[in-house]
Amino acid sequence: MNSGWKLATLSAAALAFTIGASVPAMAQGRCAASKIKAVCKKEKCLLGVEAKACLTGTAADAAKAQKCRDKFASTFAKLDAKGGCLTSGDAAATETKVDAFVADVDSELCTVPAGDSGRCGSAKIKASAKKACCLLGLEAKQASRGGAIDPTRAQKCRDQHASTFARYDARGGCATTGDAAAQEAKVDAFVADADAELSAASTTTTITTPTTSTITTSTSTSITITTTTSTTSTTVATCANGGIACGDPCGTCGDGVCVGPEGSCSLDHCGSTAPVCVRPIPNGGGMFVACSADATCSPGQACTAAPGACGTGSGNGCNALCSE
Numbered sequence: 001m002n003s004g005w006k007l008a009t010l011s012a013a014a015l016a017f018t019i020g021a022s023v024p025a026m027a028q029g030r031c032a033a034s035k036i037k038a039v040c041k042k043e044k045c046l047l048g049v050e051a052k053a054c055l056t057g058t059a060a061d062a063a064k065a066q067k068c069r070d071k072f073a074s075t076f077a078k079l080d081a082k083g084g085c086l087t088s089g090d091a092a093a094t095e096t097k098v099d100a101f102v103a104d105v106d107s108e109l110c111t112v113p114a115g116d117s118g119r120c121g122s123a124k125i126k127a128s129a130k131k132a133c134c135l136l137g138l139e140a141k142q143a144s145r146g147g148a149i150d151p152t153r154a155q156k157c158r159d160q161h162a163s164t165f166a167r168y169d170a171r172g173g174c175a176t177t178g179d180a181a182a183q184e185a186k187v188d189a190f191v192a193d194a195d196a197e198l199s200a201a202s203t204t205t206t207i208t209t210p211t212t213s214t215i216t217t218s219t220s221t222s223i224t225i226t227t228t229t230s231t232t233s234t235t236v237a238t239c240a241n242g243g244i245a246c247g248d249p250c251g252t253c254g255d256g257v258c259v260g261p262e263g264s265c266s267l268d269h270c271g272s273t274a275p276v277c278v279r280p281i282p283n284g285g286g287m288f289v290a291c292s293a294d295a296t297c298s299p300g301q302a303c304t305a306a307p308g309a310c311g312t313g314s315g316n317g318c319n320a321l322c323s324e
Contacts, residue, residue: 031085032199033144035076039098039194040136042072046102047129054110055122069095087198094197097299101132101190105183111175120174124165128183131161135191135252135323142324143199149324154252158184185284185320188253189300192321239275239324250277253284256322259304270294270303270310277322278302284320291318 045068053060076091105128110121134157138149165180239258244250246265250258256277259267269276271293281288290313291303297318306315 027084028086029144029146029199031079031082032087033140034079035085035087035090035094035198036136036140036143036195038072038075039094039198040133040140042068042095043098043102043190044129044133045071046098047105047125050102050106050110051122051125051129054106054118054125057118072098090197094194097190097193097197100299101186104186105129108179108183108186109176120168120171121176123168124174124176124179124183127161127164128187131157131184132187132191134160135187136194138252139191139195139199139323143195149252151252154323155254161187188279188323189284189320192323193300195323196321239277244275244277246275251322251324253279253322255279255283256324259302259319263307266307268305268307268310270305270316272302276302276304277324278304278319279322281317281319284322286317286319288315288317289313290316 046065049060049065049068072095073091076094079085080088080091105125109124109128110118135154138154138157142149161184162180165183168174169177169180239250244258246258246260247267248258250256256279257267258275258277259265259269260275261269261273265275270291279286285298286301290311291297291305292311294302297303300321301318302321303310304317304319305312309315
């Protein structure tokens with residue numbers, strides 16, 4: 001065999017490989033999913049404490065309520081410390097949302113009339129807690145795996161809630177009746193608000209690296225590698241990750257409509273560059289009012305308007321968010 005220099009040039013185009021920085025995006029999704037699940041556990045835990053207090057006619061157990069809060073705070077702290085979350089330092093803001101929801105549900109349903117043990121109010125509180133947790137579970141799965149929420153499963157969450165309220169109203173003795181729709185709106189707004197807080201738009205980066213190798217063989221071997229890297233970043237929007245057009249149906253609430261960024265749609269999301277899925281006014285407690293941005297609306301609502309009408313009050317209002 002010729003012992004001289006042998007030069008071999010290998011075209012490694014076939015060896016070009018894609019490194020998906022969707023891996024960080026996946027980590028962000030898993031973190032968001034874990035935080036959403038923590039919200040589910042906390043609201044269900046606290047409303048469970050309130051339901052028991054309503055049943056027995058006693059004050060809520062402060063020690064048990066604190067355990068609900070401590071576990072929630074611990075979960076958020078661990079996830080933030082681990083890193084890779086899309087959002088961080090949001091435990092306090094999210095906790096406030098949960099506490100407000102729990103207080104709202106309890107104050108509306110635990111009004112015990114004379115001669116009633118509080119069983120009706122207690123059962124309705126548990127039903128609202130269960131529905132919220134059921135829907136949040138679907139949101140967590142979507143945050144972790146992507147794709148659309150199964151509307152059949154979302155409807156099962158709602159049907160079970162409606163069935164419980166109807167059953168207790170039919171039995172009689174409830175301090176409040178005919179309140180299923182109002183409670184459903186509260187739960188849907190809370191779920192949409194929590195999901196929007198924790199699973200905001202994410203960024204996925206794909207790196208493609210074609211490689212050409214030149215190998216020179218003699219008594220020693222040297223390898224020279226020339227690498228070209230291209231990076232593409234994609235921002236995923238709301239309204240089913242940008243896959244739903246302005247004015248088209250969206251979300252799991254059954255009447256959601258996708259509203260586009262201000263100035264780009266037949267319906268404007270005032271003061272925002274992101275699309276949003278909302279329910280028509282007055283569904284879910286929405287109302288016509290002069291608003292120019294989401295901050296001027298209540299939690300769980302978005303400011304929308306006809307083109308050019310943001311802030312005018314004419315064709316302008318705060319719509320309830322529809323969970324996607």
